[in-house]
Amino acid sequence: AQSVTQLDSHVSVSEGTPVLLRCNYSSSYSPSLFWYVQHPNKGLQLLLKYTSAATLVKGINGFEAEFKKSETSFHLTKPSAHMSDAAEYFCVVSDDSNYQLIWGAGTKLIIKP
Amino acid sequence: DGGITQSPKYLFRKEGQNVTLSCEQNLNHDAMYWYRQDPGQGLRLIYYSQIVNDFQKGDIAEGYSVSREKKESFPLTVTSAQKNPTAFYLCASATTDRVKRRNTIYFGEGSWLTVV
Numbered sequence: 001a002q003s004v005t006q007l008d009s010h011v012s013v014s015e016g017t018p019v020l021l022r023c024n025y026s027s028s029y030s031p032s033l034f035w036y037v038q039h040p041n042k043g044l045q046l047l048l049k050y051t052s053a054a055t056l057v058k059g060i061n062g063f064e065a066e067f068k069k070s071e072t073s074f075h076l077t078k079p080s081a082h083m084s085d086a087a088e089y090f091c092v093v094s095d096d097s098n099y100q101l102i103w104g105a106g107t108k109l110i111i112k113p
Numbered sequence: 114d115g116g117i118t119q120s121p122k123y124l125f126r127k128e129g130q131n132v133t134l135s136c137e138q139n140l141n142h143d144a145m146y147w148y149r150q151d152p153g154q155g156l157r158l159i160y161y162s163q164i165v166n167d168f169q170k171g172d173i174a175e176g177y178s179v180s181r182e183k184k185e186s187f188p189l190t191v192t193s194a195q196k197n198p199t200a201f202y203l204c205a206s207a208t209t210d211r212v213k214r215r216n217t218i219y220f221g222e223g224s225w226l227t228v229v
Contacts, residue, residue, distance in 0.1 A: 034217070043119075043203055044156075044220040051217075090155065094218075101146075101218060105155045 002027045004093050006104035014112045019063075019078040021107045023091035026072060032094035033074045034101075035065055039087045047089070050074065061085070086111045116140065119204050119221035125229050126191070126198065134189045134224045136204030144207040145187035146218065149173060149200045156203065162187055191226060199228050 007022040025031060035047040048059025055067040061084075065076045074091060091104040117138045126132045138145065144163050148156040158171030162181040176195025181187055187206075191198045202225075207218040 036220075043222040046217065046219065049217055101158075103155050
């Protein structure tokens with residue numbers, strides 16, 4: 001069975017410092033992986049996705065993620081945090097056989113001035 | 114512009130009433146989904162539909178019903194049987210890459226339902 005684990009429920013960084021949001025997954029075959037961002041009281045916006053092409057995926061707003069099969073990880077990074085990055089971030093694995101998505105519990109990113 | 118439209122944004126329901134949340138997409142997506150999100154929690158799947166006139170129960174389907182009569186529309190009815198309906202509801206639709214069997218899901222802005 002597929003599963004997703006976001007290792008931190010909250011991450012707090014200072015503005016201008018790097019961001020690392022961790023995600024590990026388990027899957028019986030080559031998965032599709034996604035990161036979504038949700039600002040307060042808003043819907044979810046797709047940040048980036050991995051679908052078996054390049055293992056380093058670049059997304060919007062300066063975010064990127066690296067697919068590491070040996071570590072079953074898909075961590076999200078950004079070199080320099082901005083106040084507008086404060087939001088909740090969700091890591092998702094796709095079961096492409098039945099269009100179902102497996103959701104992580106989310107990581108709340110807090111940006112300190 | 115293409116996208117997913119949910120309405121209403123805010124809805125109040127009295128005890129014992131059924132209410133319907135609308136979800137329309139003009140992205141020509143085959144698959145559509147309804148999720149529920151409670152404060153401070155992740156998303157839970159209510160129902161999903163891979164094709165017109167077909168839908169499947171998700172993890173928390175009890176007290177909800179859906180229909181998929183048109184590709185563009187996937188309304189969700191919250192029935193009086195749903196004992197704790199106050200939540201944020203998100204509709205989504207997915208592209209499908211039938212060759213590589215990969216999909217990408219896109220979300221609407223959500224609807225807040227409150228029981229009064």
